[in-house]
Amino acid sequence: EVQLLESGGGLVQPGGSLRLSCAASGFTFSTFAMTWVRQGPGKGLEWVSTFSGSGGTTYYAESVKGRFTISRDNSKNTLYLQMNSLRAEDTAIYYCAKAWGPGTSVRYAFDIWGQGTLVTVSS
Amino acid sequence: EIVLTQSPGTLSLSPGERATLSCRASQSVSSNYLAWYQQKPGQAPSLFIYGASTRATGIPDRFSGSGSGTDFTLTISRLEPEDFAVYYCQQYGSSPFTFGPGTKVDIK
Numbered sequence: 187e188v189q190l191l192e193s194g195g196g197l198v199q200p201g202g203s204l205r206l207s208c209a210a211s212g213f214t215f216s217t218f219a220m221t222w223v224r225q226g227p228g229k230g231l232e233w234v235s236t237f238s239g240s241g242g243t244t245y246y247a248e249s250v251k252g253r254f255t256i257s258r259d260n261s262k263n264t265l266y267l268q269m270n271s272l273r274a275e276d277t278a279i280y281y282c283a284k285a286w287g288p289g290t291s292v293r294y295a296f297d298i299w300g301q302g303t304l305v306t307v308s309s
Numbered sequence: 310e311i312v313l314t315q316s317p318g319t320l321s322l323s324p325g326e327r328a329t330l331s332c333r334a335s336q337s338v339s340s341n342y343l344a345w346y347q348q349k350p351g352q353a354p355s356l357f358i359y360g361a362s363t364r365a366t367g368i369p370d371r372f373s374g375s376g377s378g379t380d381f382t383l384t385i386s387r388l389e390p391e392d393f394a395v396y397y398c399q400q401y402g403s404s405p406f407t408f409g410p411g412t413k414v415d416i417k
Contacts, residue, residue: 221406223354231346231354231397231408245404248310281353286365293401295344295359297366302353 188212188298190282195303202272202307208265208282208300216240216260219285219292222267224278225302232278235267238292239285245292250276272307279304311336311400313409321417328385330412332398337378342402345374345383348411349394357396358383388414 194206208220222234235256236245244256255268265282279302286297312335322328332343341361346354356365358374361381371386385392393416398409 223408230411231348231399233399233406233408236404236406245406247405286356286359292404292406293340293342295342295356295365295399295401296346296354297356297359299353299355 190300
């Protein structure tokens with residue numbers, strides 16, 4: 187069974203840092219682009235960042251560029267999101283999601299989602 | 310950045326009725342890289358349609374997607390009780406891979 191399991195969320199003060207993890211299983215992790223999407227309380231979905239499969243290209247939303255870093259460890263089947271200089275507006279559930287097609291392209295919809303991890307930025 | 314606008318914001322319908330949801334893009338979505346997701350309260354989103362009109366695995370055929378360029382539609386031919394949820398469109402043709410604000414389909 188294909189599964190994604192996020193962890194690492196929690197309460198952090200403004201200006202602080204947090205690293206999220208997404209453990210993948212049930213598919214050849216290295217060949218698929220992986221993405222982080224967030225959802226603020228009572229709000230819609232916001233794409234955050236994507237890491238291509240088999241290529242190493244990364245993409246970021248303007249709202250997080252320079253503060254967040256996406257990475258992956260294909261030997262551990264794990265996706266990461268390092269979040270620095272956190273702001274109150276970064277408070278959200280963070281989902282990781284898998285591209286439905288393999289390869290270097292990132293032009294795929296997201297067919298598998300994790301259950302999400304909650305990040306709260308507050309003093 | 311491609312901005313997606315969804316209408317209506319809320320659609321109040323009864324089971325058995327037809328639902329028509331609209332997604333309009335601020336510029337053409339390349340190669341119809343447009344997806345629709347369903348999200349229920351407390352759950353992660355689920356992929357329903359990709360490539361503007363292709364149903365994802367396991368999605369019933371009462372769901373259909375259409376459109377091209379800047380105008381896209383998700384149609385639910387006859388609403389079942391489990392279809393009442395929020396639906397988001399998303400373009401994945403060019404970064405940033407933006408989502409629309411969502412349409413809530415609720416029970417009238």
